[in-house]
Amino acid sequence: MTPPPGPYSGASTLALVARASAFTFGVVYGGIKLKVLKAKAKTKAKAQKKAEAKDHH
Secondary structure (H helix, E strand, O other), rough: OOOOOOOOOOHHHHHHHHHHHHHHHHHHHHHHHHHEEEEEOOOOOOOHHHHHHHHHH
């Protein structure tokens, strides 16, 4: 019989939970960061349009 997996073998429940948590955190963080970057780009584009319209008048 093989011994049960140790805490650092990558097969223990704790390791699986830690990996799943890290993955979930990465997905959530990535999604939030993407939204923030998109919002910043939108704001920048709006400001640029406003500046161009001002220059034309």
